[in-house]
Amino acid sequence: MSSVEKPNDPLQETCLQARRVFDGILLKVDRDRVRLPDGREVLREYIRHPGAVAVIAQHADGRIIFERQFRHPLRRAFLELPAGKIDPGEEPLAAARRELREETGFKAADWRRLGVMHPCIGYSDEHIEIFLARGLHETGQQWDEGEFLELLAFTPGEAVTAIRDGRITDGKTITALFLALPFLS
């Protein structure tokens, strides 16, 4: 990681004071007083998030499970991978197993961690752990109350085409496919 983080980093900012300024039903916002590299002080506002997982679940025939889900912030449905928040105290892999089972009705025998992505570094501390799941067998969905979604399956080639033609625009889904491509063929 030498090209990202440096000892005595000249870009380093120092948090002087943290304050919760919004404690909503879903969202928590902190406003921190921060010292910049030049000594000046500024305020930074951002979402505190528990972290999430996203799963590339691949059938034996090569197809990947996708969901079509309505997303209220943008007032339309999106094509995306199974994903969800990590519960308090839950290991990321356990969250991935749970979300895959609940949302798609599949368990997987083979799991591989592909990496982590950060969806929104400007105003959220969310990180998303990305997993590849294979050896699928069906057990039946257990959707959360108020969760509505359709399940689809795309070959890796179809998924790449859907990114290139703008049908898939969700950042976590595109990042997960990028990381998974070397393992999918």
Added chain:
Amino acid sequence: MSSVEKPNDPLQETCLQARRVFDGILLKVDRDRVRLPDGREVLREYIRHPGAVAVIAQHADGRIIFERQFRHPLRRAFLELPAGKIDPGEEPLAAARRELREETGFKAADWRRLGVMHPCIGYSDEHIEIFLARGLHETGQQWDEGEFLELLAFTPGEAVTAIRDGRITDGKTITALFLALPFLS
């Protein structure tokens, strides 16, 4: 877009009432009352965002301009592409030209829009328009007050390696590279 949005979509949710519940220095949060497909009503909280741009700026020798920037929400520096918010009334291409000039000190003669991505569909309405900029010539940075960053340049191959080995984890940057790859070689 037929596989994403459908007429009489069975996933459609209806917004019954919108309310601003947090009006911060940087972040605006709305809490909307929404009717689900089964008729039940729920509350949805999310960030209202003006939209943003991200730029793949490629030198004549093939290298792409990257920034190393400290991101307070995650308390560390990130490798990312030049990017920034769209100002009120500003066209996305104008925002891309402005951000590239301000952050890197380069103007570009050739611009191509590569698409749009959504960084955080669960709790933000942000969209990021992605541009490829070539024919670069230097004019000098004009950093915003409180903006500190380092400029770097990676070949497309180095950028892909940095994604695969975890040095680049920023969602907008990975998505933009995915969309640009067919044009970069």
